[in-house]
Amino acid sequence: MSKKRQQLIDTALQLFYQRGINSVGINEILAVSGVAKKTLYNHFTSKEELVLATLKQRNDNFITWLDMSLKETNSDIEVVNKLFNGLFAWFSNSAIELGNFRGCFFINTSAEFSDPTSNISQYCRDHKLQVRQLIAQYLSQSNTELLDTICVLKEGAISMAYVNHDLSMPAKCIKIVEKLL
Amino acid sequence: MSKKRQQLIDTALQLFYQRGINSVGINEILAVSGVAKKTLYNHFTSKEELVLATLKQRNDNFITWLDMSLKETNSDIEVVNKLFNGLFAWFSNSAIELGNFRGCFFINTSAEFSDPTSNISQYCRDHKLQVRQLIAQYLSQSNTELLDTICVLKEGAISMAYVNHDLSMPAKCIKIVEKLL
DNA sequence: CTGTTGGTAGACCGCTCAGTATACTTTTGT
């Protein structure tokens, strides 16, 4: 992997996540990263290809962070606790690996790209599936009902943290799952 | 209210919701609505003002639809049933008043406009508050815990319907609340 | 009958966009 290529991905991810993909132009990414335009088009054939690379990078970062957050859990309720405490840390900018919170990059990107069959929209869907499967790995047995509950609460908590500016949901989600178990 | 003004709002809402605000130009709205550019700038001083008018229109449509959906409920569980069955109808394009489902217009718009202090982002937040208060009105007593639960499940169900293409969540949310009551 | 109001049609402005082209320099593998 080229160093310049990685510079471009890091800069683009930062700008895309903080301001939205359609609000950030190629020229700004070049100015901030200090890379020449020809170098960018040497590594990526189009803006879309760069976008896909940033989605992959963010997915890797997120999965790594989540995997770390869920490590060493001995019960389902502990998984739930670590998951939602992790989300709260993310929302309140205490998870430095994930950057300044501006919602879920994949939800935001899905909102910007309306064609559900595009590579970009499909990748966003795939990311959500990967997160679901990672959570499933940490639950004691294959419990689809609990898994569904956790996932829908997680998506709700993310959405309300970003749109409503309500950071209280992770704590409430833990209480909800406690009652259900 | 002028007829031309309403034509512009209706056309803009349709295009903005289906494709995203930053992906739809003024000229396209004019071409589709059949209105002259000067007429648009006679009614709205800028694109942003037109965007705010479409948000208000969508909010009115949504609140009206939800109010209709929740009418004549005699218990909290009935409210929950009608709410999530209503959401399922929306997701599966059976709520014609809400148009072809492409997620929540306010979540999508928040994703596109990154400044949380902008009028647009603030209106999106306000919409969510209005929906919450409408649901609260239909619950038998002031039950913040139940209200929070319903709201977080609702946001999760909307997000998963759009991003994950998973329409099964409304039914699962009903079961979750049933267990909790 | 005429002046105001609100509309149409479309040219135009300055700017930004994604992407290409040119000419030169640096790095690197053998």
Added chain:
DNA sequence: ACAAAAGTATACTGAGCGGTCTACCAACAG
């Protein structure tokens, strides 16, 4: 040591953007 590969800097293209402007038209009220 030197050719090939990779990077820099920058000008440019064609298209689209939001927004302004001019000129003309139709309806209607005094």
